[in-house]
Amino acid sequence: MRDLTYQYGKVRVVTGPLYLPHEEADGKRYVRYQVIGSSDVAVPSHFFKVVTVGEGVRTKQWAYLLPNESLDEKCPLSAFQTTLEKIEKVSGVIFPTKQMTSNNTRN
Numbered sequence: 001m002r003d004l005t006y007q008y009g010k011v012r013v014v015t016g017p018l019y020l021p022h023e024e025a026d027g028k029r030y031v032r033y034q035v036i037g038s039s040d041v042a043v044p045s046h047f048f049k050v051v052t053v054g055e056g057v058r059t060k061q062w063a064y065l066l067p068n069e070s071l072d073e074k075c076p077l078s079a080f081q082t083t084l085e086k087i088e089k090v091s092g093v094i095f096p097t098k099q100m101t102s103n104n105t106r107n
Helices: 002-008 084-091
Strands: 011-018 046-053 060-067
Touching: 002 011, 002 046, 011 084, 046 084, 060 084
Parallel strands: none
Antiparallel strands: 011 046, 046 060
16 A cells, blocks of 8 residues: 555545355355354455545546455455445445545535
């Protein structure tokens, strides 16, 4: 991220948990996740990360969808890159896009 800051000046990163469905042996899709601790804290099946750099017309965004599991350290982050629309769909969060100004109003 430090390299992005040097290149673009402004860097914003939003990361959040996801509980995504998976297909089981019966062919149906289920949302299933582990809970831990005495308070039954839900363990996400995945995480999302949205990186926004720059401002105005120089704004760029990247979106990532990562499984919550051990990953090979040689696996590049780019292997998990996806569209911002996909992250918005599965998370329910709407992210400001390139059409947004720095004060978050549409052009």
